[in-house]
Amino acid sequence: MADYITTYSKIHLAPIEPEEKDILIEDIAHALSLMCRANGHFKEFYSVGQHCIYCCEEAIKRGYSNTVALACLLHDASEAYLADITRPVKKNLQNYLKIEEVLQNTIYEKYIGRELTKEEEELISLVDDAMLYNEFIHYMNEKLQTKDTHLVSKPAFEFIEFSKVENKYKELFNILVNKCREENTAKSCF
Template identity: 70%
Template sequence: MSNNILTYSKVSFNPLNPDEKSILIEDIAHALSLMTRANGHFHEFYSVAQHCIFCCEEALARGYSNKVALACLLHDASEAYLADITRPVKKNLLNYLDIEEVLQTAIYSKYIGQALSTEEQAQIHSVDNSLLFSEFIHYMNEKLDMEAEKLVSIPDFKFVPFHEVEEKYIDLFNKLTS
């Protein structure tokens, strides 16, 4: 059996051995706009793409560089090819973490072009955790037991049709890469 998947744009893609030429922002935006956060356990549909958009907007609101904002937009892009797995499970799937790291590195390499510094990685992690914390307060009325900075931006946690989220994701990507 082949290790390839067929993407939205009909690209035959091997997530175990990613070829940067086969990584397309359209595939990422489409897939993430249809994937739910928290494995669908929120009380309404909220996509991974919406989360990534809000992370990007938060990075910009904090005054982080366009490079960090783009990395925030793309920080879950590997999930477009692998799936979103909850943090408690993901941290126990060592092979998965290796596969995810190789794929995420290929995505960053293609679209950012240079490695992220330790400081930039810390900024991305801080933004991601802050959004996660706020998402659980909004959608589950629960405060996670974790450290998270207060959001500077004001995400509009509401249902948005996937095609609008997909379009916004691509528009934001184009603004950051132009």
């Protein structure tokens, strides 16, 4: 049997050797809307998809570029194919980290047209850390140590129906891709 997964849209994607043609935003939005953050330990269901949407909205509120906002939306997209692994475990899985990096960069290549710069990666990391900090305050009453804790946006940390998260994810994606195309920063390949 081949080393692939069958996605929501019935594509056979090889996570270890991904091809751009096999990556669909519909699969990413669907899977992330059904995947729970914090390995299911929050007091209610809160999806990776919601997290990504809120990171994207935070990047927009901070005045970051459309490319960075789109990258914030996509920053956990590899998890749609690999799963969400908690940070303390993930940092000890060197092969996993390599696989994740290849897949995530393939996703960025497809939808942004290139790998991210170090500066863009740092902005995304700041947004991701600030969102994580505030998620843990809300859901766990725990203050994590992160580089950035302040949010400009006002995310609603509450359960949102899966289909609504999936649709919002795709809506934001389409808006930002069109803006990036206008700026000539995204591929016109989909």
